[in-house]
Amino acid sequence: MPEQAKTPVTDPVKTAVRIPAGGARGTTPAGTSDEHSAAKAVRQMFDEIAPRYDFLNHVLSMNVDRLWWRRTARIFTHILSRGNARVLDLCAGTGDMSVAMRAVAARQNSSATILALDFSHQMLQHGLPKYNAKKIQPVEADALHLPLADSSMDLVVSSFGFRNLANYDTGLREIFRVLKPQGEMGILDFSEPGGLLGKFYGFYFRNVLPRIGTLISGVRGPYEYLPASVQKFPAPQEMLARMETVGFKDVSWTPYTFGIAGLYRGKKL
Helix, strand or coil: CCCHHHCCCCCCECCCCCCCCCCCCCCCCCCCCCHHHHHHHHHHHHHHHHHHHHHHHHHHHCCHHHHHHHHHHHHCHHHHCCCCCEEEEECCCCCHHHHHHHHHHHHCCCCCEEEEEECCHHHHHHHHHHHHHCCCEEEECCCCCCCCCCCCEEEEEEECCHHHCCCHHHHHHHHHHHEEEEEEEEEEEECCCCHHHHHHHHHHHHHHHHHHHHHHHCCCHHHHHHHHHHHHCCCHHHHHHHHHHHCCEEEEEEEEHHHCEEEEEEEEC
């Protein structure tokens, strides 16, 4: 697989649109009816798949996920290079995004503080070897109720976790609250590409991936939930509008690998 930087990427999208009335407030796994039950279901799913989570991520993405994490971390080099930077990996899971950011900081001889926050106890437990080896601080907490002071972080990044929040706007407001003035945020998550590639990828994502994930993990629900959660997640234009409504400036979305995933960025001025 060629280095991600060689993948054709269009210019970042910068737009502002009206948020549709009745638009998605957050994820709704099957059988849930409110934010509390949705959050509980998501936590249970990730606790169940934690033992095979890293292996399945790499297999199902054919290792492209590693390139996405590294590319995202490099984009924030200007912050990670600061020795006194405080960085939050939101919905960190087992910590691959945290590790990618630590690698960038280390290359810049920076001792930036990196916190890895997740509400799944089992995900954090399975990530402990990485966290301990890379001097990353795991924090077990809810992304919608961050145990962090106002204006305390220089950077907040979430990779493939924000989509699972029970309320997207609350999540954005919490990110905005904990960021310092001039702080930045990045949300790396899946999207649905268009065209012929989109049709092929959609078939794989909805039919093949759940079967492989279920076979290897031994757990059925989470890998059926994954494509449904991506389908419900706001399209880039709507997501950018939500970010601007919260107060973020200079918002943009950059597609990765033909739009299979993409990075949302914003600043707190």
